[in-house]
Amino acid sequence: MKVLKKWGCTVLLVLLASGLTAQEVKVMSYNIKYDNVNDTVNNWNFRKEAMVQLLHHYGPHFVGMQEVLHNQLEYPDEHLADYAYIGVGRDDGKQKGEYSPILYNSQHFELLRTNTIWLSPTPEKVSKGWDAALERICTYALFKEKSTGKELYVFNTHFDHVGTEARKQSVNLILRQIKAVNTQNLPVVVTGDFNLEPDSEPIQLMQAGLTDGLQATQQPFYGPTGTFNGFDPNMVLDRRIDYIFVKNLQVQRYLHIDDRMENNMHISDHLPVLAKLKME
Secondary structure (H helix, E strand, O other), rough: OOOOOOOOHHHHHHHEEEEHHHHHEEEEEEEOOOOOOOOOOHHHHHHHHHHHHHHHHOOOEEEEEEHHHHHHHHHHHHHHHHHHEOOOOOOOOOOOOOOOEEEEEEOOOOOOOOEEEEEOOOOOOOOOOOOOOOOOEEEEEEEEOOOOOOEEEEEEEEOOOOOHHHHHHHHHHHHHHHHHHHHOOEEEEEEEEEEOOOOOHHHHHHHOOOHHHHHOOOOOOOOEOOEEEOOOOOOOOOOOEEEEEEEEEEEEEEEEOEEEEOOOEEEOOOOOOEEEEEOO
């Protein structure tokens, strides 16, 4: 940037440049595969360093993660100095069971308030919903961008892998929750492993209520069509079950990231999804 001799002009240019930079919000959805002690070549201990390196490289402001046990959450918390996290374990509302946490860059964003709901008819307490096989949750929060004062909501979830009715009702519940808390019509991001492909009824309900980032990207979509890889380095990646949905945000870029470790193995059995967004 050209620096002018007059102090006032210099400050103005700096403010304009920082404001333009601050407008871009990078959001990632990432199922990191829970730490299963029975995993052999795909054990968490062989993958965790590569996961942190990936987050360092892409530098998302927010990461909605799924299948995260407490010890797995502690690792990025220890190795990503600029990030903090929110979330609770789904089994007890504390530290037991899988989290659907949100990592956020605390240098750029301030946490204003947060909550976790259970995807069930009784969302405010630990519970299993409808025909779901397991307890499922959605963690969300209101954040303020420090440089601009702009606010946005970030929701992160992981739908059941069995319950047909549970997945449909989970969409309805999350859309109702967004409407209930977002009374100011602020920007909203929803990240998640929905365990559903785009032609399913629940995903089409989500697309009716929010914008599917892949469908709205201004620059061409980049990456494999699918996000689930099953730890198979030779699998054709055509099964899309991880998404980023938005409201009141421009989607500048949308990517499925197929970065691998040096041995060509996947870092997780899901690919991370990255969206570069702009505040409207």
